[in-house]
Amino acid sequence: MTPQPLTGAQQCAVLMLLLDEGVAALLLRGLAADEVRDVGDAMLSVAEIEPAAIDGVLDIFAARHAEVAALGRDGAQLRTLMHQAFGEPRAGALLGRLPPPVTPVPFATLAWIDPATIAALIEAEHPQVGAVLLAHLPADTGAAVLAALPPELQPGLLVRLSRLGPVSAATLAGLEADLEQALLVHRAARASTARGGTAAAALLMGGVADPARLIEAVRGVDDGLADAIAEQLFVFADLIRIDARGLQAVVREVDTERLVVALKGADAPLRAHILAAMSSRAAAQVEDALMGLGPQKRDDVTAAQAGIAGIVRSLAERGELMLPGSGAGYV
Structure with a gap:
């Protein structure tokens, strides 16, 4: 063959x-x-x-x-x-068979960059610079870059591109050097905004079926880190997703003074949801305390809410409360 x-x-x-x-x-x-x-x-x-x-x-x-x-x-x-x-x-x-060299292709770096990044670079430049960059892109890449730009910028760039004449080699070299520098700054900015930390870990773990298993696995590596992630897995605002029976179990574990301070920073729907789970007498006492409570430091309110969230997590770990989205546990 x-x-x-x-x-x-x-x-x-x-x-x-x-x-x-x-x-x-x-x-x-x-x-x-x-x-x-x-x-x-x-x-x-x-x-x-x-x-x-x-x-x-x-x-x-x-x-x-x-x-x-x-x-x-x-x-x-x-x-x-x-x-x-x-x-x-x-x-x-x-x-011996090769002819003399030719001038390198301007803006060759652009071939290695995705259209969205090129669009971000163009958006930060003068429109005339953007038109020059578009002129040196392959047609399909240029179309993708144009589509990624804000609609209000597109007509002006097309007009400038249509009117663009020859550009000197010196000008192109200067623009290319500026582009390289802008690209370095853009990549550094993207790296600096990368999301990490225990809050990011908790956000991802909140979408898995069994976050407790992952927490225990992390605990085997770093006990303190496991606690820090666990603190982020359930926050005070998540009480809105706990039913009345679950809230009753929580309220029994929380002293009234802490609850009042925590509710000072809660929005109206969450406050109403918690009070509805309490007896009419206990709810009235909390409402009276709230009315008489003066301005509170934000740190004090945050600490009170975090303390209640910690109680909720403890109840869940003991199997006395089912957290929202959890398939196990009961009240």
Whole structure:
């Protein structure tokens, strides 16, 4: 059976696999983002290949690169890499067929950035800069970037893009340097807003079927951290989701003074929900105390609410209360 001819990506993959890893990595930097992805996939399909096929790939490389400019400044980088990769005789033969280098493609970095990030960069720049950037994007990427921009910015950018004339190489170089700096700032800002901490862990755990199991697993690693996450799993505002019977169990464990201070910072629906679970006499006493209570420090209110939330968690751990969304436990 005649073997199937190798695709362009497979031929490139063969060359990369023949090279030293460091040399191959440097050459890959000269490829576009989609080309790198294609070559990476092709490497898996050419892991085992006949020696004759390898020779054929090298011959094709020499023939086709007679029409392609050398990579790197003045071709020096490519020539050095070729000598390192193939040795003096073969490298000299291959390089002898290469024409002079061409000017690098402006804004090549944009090929590695998702449209949403490019849109964010353009939104922060002057519209004329945005038009220049759009002009150097592939049509499909440019369309995606335009769609990701706020609607009120789109017409102005299209007008400027339509009227855009030739831009000098010096101006493009300056804009490209500014873009690189803006991209660094954008990535740093995104990293600094990454959500973490015990609150984030509790938020994720709140959506699992058995958070208690995870808490105990964390406790095996760090007891204090497990307690901190547990404190975030149920907060005072979650009392709105506990039924009347459950609230009665909670109120029995809470002294009136703490409850009054906690309710001082509760919204009207939560306050009504808790009072409705109490006897009419106890609810009236709490309401009277609330009316006579003066302004409270926010920290005192927060502490009182956190204390009640802790009592709720203790009741749940003892199986005396079913937390909202829990499939186990009872009152």
